[in-house]
Amino acid sequence: MSALVKSSIARKWIMALSGLFLVIFLTQHFVINITSVIAPDTFNELSHFMGYNPIVQFIAQPILIAGLIIHFIMGIALEIKNNKARPIKYSKYSGNANSTWVSRNMIITGLVVLAFLGLHMYDFWAHEIAYKFIYAEPEAATRYYAETVHKFEPFWRTVIYVIANVLLAMHLWHGFNSSFQSVGAKAVNKGNGLRKFTYAWSILIPAGFIFIALYHHFNQIH
Amino acid sequence: MKLTLKIWRQASPEAKGNMVTYPLDGVDGDMSFLEMMDILNEELVNKGEEPVEFDHDCREGICGSCNMMINGQPHGPQKLTTTCQLHMRKFNDGDTITIEPWRAAAFPVIKDLIVDRTSFDRIQQAGAYVSVNTSGNTQDANSIPIEKAKADEAFHSATCIGCGACVAACKNASAMLFTSAKVSQYALLPQGEIEATDRVQNMVRQMDIEGFGNCTNTGACMIECPKGIKLENIARMNSEYLKANV
Numbered sequence: 001m002s003a004l005v006k007s008s009i010a011r012k013w014i015m016a017l018s019g020l021f022l023v024i025f026l027t028q029h030f031v032i033n034i035t036s037v038i039a040p041d042t043f044n045e046l047s048h049f050m051g052y053n054p055i056v057q058f059i060a061q062p063i064l065i066a067g068l069i070i071h072f073i074m075g076i077a078l079e080i081k082n083n084k085a086r087p088i089k090y091s092k093y094s095g096n097a098n099s100t101w102v103s104r105n106m107i108i109t110g111l112v113v114l115a116f117l118g119l120h121m122y123d124f125w126a127h128e129i130a131y132k133f134i135y136a137e138p139e140a141a142t143r144y145y146a147e148t149v150h151k152f153e154p155f156w157r158t159v160i161y162v163i164a165n166v167l168l169a170m171h172l173w174h175g176f177n178s179s180f181q182s183v184g185a186k187a188v189n190k191g192n193g194l195r196k197f198t199y200a201w202s203i204l205i206p207a208g209f210i211f212i213a214l215y216h217h218f219n220q221i222h
Numbered sequence: 223m224k225l226t227l228k229i230w231r232q233a234s235p236e237a238k239g240n241m242v243t244y245p246l247d248g249v250d251g252d253m254s255f256l257e258m259m260d261i262l263n264e265e266l267v268n269k270g271e272e273p274v275e276f277d278h279d280c281r282e283g284i285c286g287s288c289n290m291m292i293n294g295q296p297h298g299p300q301k302l303t304t305t306c307q308l309h310m311r312k313f314n315d316g317d318t319i320t321i322e323p324w325r326a327a328a329f330p331v332i333k334d335l336i337v338d339r340t341s342f343d344r345i346q347q348a349g350a351y352v353s354v355n356t357s358g359n360t361q362d363a364n365s366i367p368i369e370k371a372k373a374d375e376a377f378h379s380a381t382c383i384g385c386g387a388c389v390a391a392c393k394n395a396s397a398m399l400f401t402s403a404k405v406s407q408y409a410l411l412p413q414g415e416i417e418a419t420d421r422v423q424n425m426v427r428q429m430d431i432e433g434f435g436n437c438t439n440t441g442a443c444m445i446e447c448p449k450g451i452k453l454e455n456i457a458r459m460n461s462e463y464l465k466a467n468v
């Protein structure tokens with residue numbers, strides 16, 4: 001079993017499945033966030049549900065964090081292994097002639113997104129943990145909308161969210177499509193609907209997050 | 223045509239190599255890249271210098287020996303072409319051409335542009351075969367009906383010449399296109415089914431032992447492959463590997 005997990009293909013499977021899991025999470029995250037633009041009451045209800053439902057809090061959330069950590073650790077491990085596979089670099093390497101910059105630099109886009117997650121977790125997750133478990137504040141089902149909107153008041157934070165989501169889109173552009181190849185779906189190579197769907201999703205979801213951040217930022221200015 | 227060649231020179235596997243610049247005049251556009259290298263070597267020999275070592279054999283694009291990283295691309299700028307089939311008309315007068323060996327831990331340099339690709343042989347030895355009874359009662363392979371599309375795909379996978387351009391092009395020095403082509407050429411045929419489990423497990427294990435990097439699906443291997451081996455082979459190997467282990 002340990003030999004299997006150490007194999008290069010098993011690692012590809014782990015990378016791909018954890019990535020696909022994060023894609024599903026992002027979709028759910030976006031669906032909830034967009035309600036902050038179109039229906040603030042619904043946003044409050046959904047946020048309260050996510051914040052206090054025991055299944056979400058004590059089963060789904062640890063699984064999500066585990067998925068994120070696995071994806072991150074495996075990504076770093078692969079990068080180290082791949083660097084060792086070419087100890088002497090080419091003096092001239094024309095990568096753009098045969099592959100996209102995004103596909104070759106997943107580690108860069110991934111690390112930027114990870115760094116952003118630090119801020120994002122500090123902004124929302126750490127705040128929630130402190131609210132509920134450190135200060136033991138009472139449940140307040142209508143506080144989420146105002147708190148979220150307030151976060152986007154500073155220009156610097158909005159800019160960081162925009163940049164991070166551009167990098168996220170780049171990461172997803174290669175990663176989402178590539179994960180199907182890794183789990184053995186040959187169809188993704190044929191330029192069919194699956195490939196087009198992954199590309200469209202990779203742009204639309206981060207674009208949606210950017211829209212939400214900008215919407216709340218400029219709504220407060222005017 | 224006047225050219226400036228920047229070539230990796232390394233006297234032995236242990237020696238420290240470096241890029242050496244050579245001016246070369248009188249290159250004709252109709253020469254193959256290897257003929258251009260022959261002219262350079264003639265000049266070097268006439269000057270009493272050590273010629274540039276490079277691998278070559280058939281010079282017709284089927285042996286997979288003439289491996290050079292030319293201006294940062296395996297086998298040079300022309301797609302679906304080995305170095306021996308690349309002509310100098312693809313370059314311009316006054317060009318500087320950088321020529322390096324394949325770079326991979328699993329392909330150590332023997333001398334100058336020649337690398338040791340026996341790691342590929344060991345991957346093949348680990349499972350890229352079908353065991354056939356050759357006692358005299360061997361069944362004719364053509365007596366087993368095979369779907370035309372599958373036979374064509376297996377044949378296309380089998381056209382891999384094992385040159386290593388996939389490894390050279392891959393930013394991770396991954397050998398997954400090569401290994402998957404060799405897995406696929408049997409996995410697609412009924413003759414290969416019997417040993418399918420051991421084949422994919424053993425070949426992947428050997429590929430990992432050799433120290434190749436891991437595939438991150440950039441697709442560079444397929445673009446640079448002189449035989450156009452497809453990425454679908456890697457997807458097929460990934461699913462074959464799962465089937466073999468679950």
